[in-house]
Amino acid sequence: MAKIEFSRIVAFSDGVFAIAITLLVLNIHIPKELHGESVGAALWHERESLLAYAISFAVVGRYWLIHHRFFGEVTRFDSRLLGLNLFYLAWIVLVPFSSEVLGDHASDTGGIVIYAVNLAVVALLGWVMAADAHRAGLTRLRPEDEREFRFRSFFVALVFIASIPVAFVAPSIAPLLWLALFFDPLERFGYGRVERFREVFLRSVAPQTGNDSWVVTGRRRSVPSCLPTRSRLWPLSGPCLSDASA
Numbered sequence: 031m032a033k034i035e036f037s038r039i040v041a042f043s044d045g046v047f048a049i050a051i052t053l054l055v056l057n058i059h060i061p062k063e064l065h066g067e068s069v070g071a072a073l074w075h076e077r078e079s080l081l082a083y084a085i086s087f088a089v090v091g092r093y094w095l096i097h098h099r100f101f102g103e104v105t106r107f108d109s110r111l112l113g114l115n116l117f118y119l120a121w122i123v124l125v126p127f128s129s130e131v132l133g134d135h136a137s138d139t140g141g142i143v144i145y146a147v148n149l150a151v152v153a154l155l156g157w158v159m160a161a162d163a164h165r166a167g168l169t170r171l172r173p174e175d176e177r178e179f180r181f182r183s184f185f186v187a188l189v190f191i192a193s194i195p196v197a198f199v200a201p202s203i204a205p206l207l208w209l210a211l212f213f214d215p216l217e218r219f220g221y222g223r224v225e226r227f228r229e230v231f232l233r234s235v236a237p238q239t240g241n242d243s244w245v246v247t248g249r250r251r252s253v254p255s256c257l258p259t260r261s262r263l264w265p266l267s268g269p270c271l272s273d274a275s276a
């Protein structure tokens with residue numbers, strides 16, 4: 031019974047995401063009477079709505095992927111997790127509205143602020159939901175995976191929050207900051223360094239031990255357990271540094 035109830039919660043959440051992401055396209059309108067104007071020109075007049083649709087579709091899709099992966103690691107639920115999830119979905123449902131406001135008032139500070147606040151709150155609620163579920167022991171997430179999930183949510187929220195003061199100074203520039211959502215700084219700069227360290231470490235340390243273990247502060251550790259490993263959600267994880275300093 032518990033498994034069935036949990037499946038209903040996940041199905042309901044997926045349904046809310048599906049409806050929200052579908053409603054985004056309703057914000058794009060082409061009048062039936064073009065009055066001598068071409069369809070291409072009419073679409074050009076809807077360029078701000080099309081841009082809002084593209085951004086919102088990508089962001090909501092990303093939120094769904096994160097939400098889906100998170101609930102894939104949830105083993106059980108309680109009333110608090112249910113309440114947080116409902117509150118989270120309530121802000122997801124607002125995205126088509128804030129996206130329409132952005133499309134209609136893309137050059138206005140108010141439209142940008144409403145949209146940025148909406149999506150920043152979604153990201154922060156995801157962060158709170160993951161942290162609360164981890165503290166309550168409701169997930170299978172390892173500590174490093176849980177920290178990664180929180181970092182990703184905080185990074186998304188930070189991008190949108192940072193665009194708010196910019197919108198008051200230069201409304202046309204503020205949306206450009208959202209392109210940072212497609213840039214993963216740790217993935218680009220951090221993971222390569224860890225992989226190089228991992229390779230050098232295996233070549234230099236493992237052969238000296240004669241087996242697959244090495245000694246740290248008088249204790250024998252296996253090489254795989256102390257090396258930085260790629261987690262399921264984030265490339266930088268592993269207890270190597272904490273073990274070495276223990």
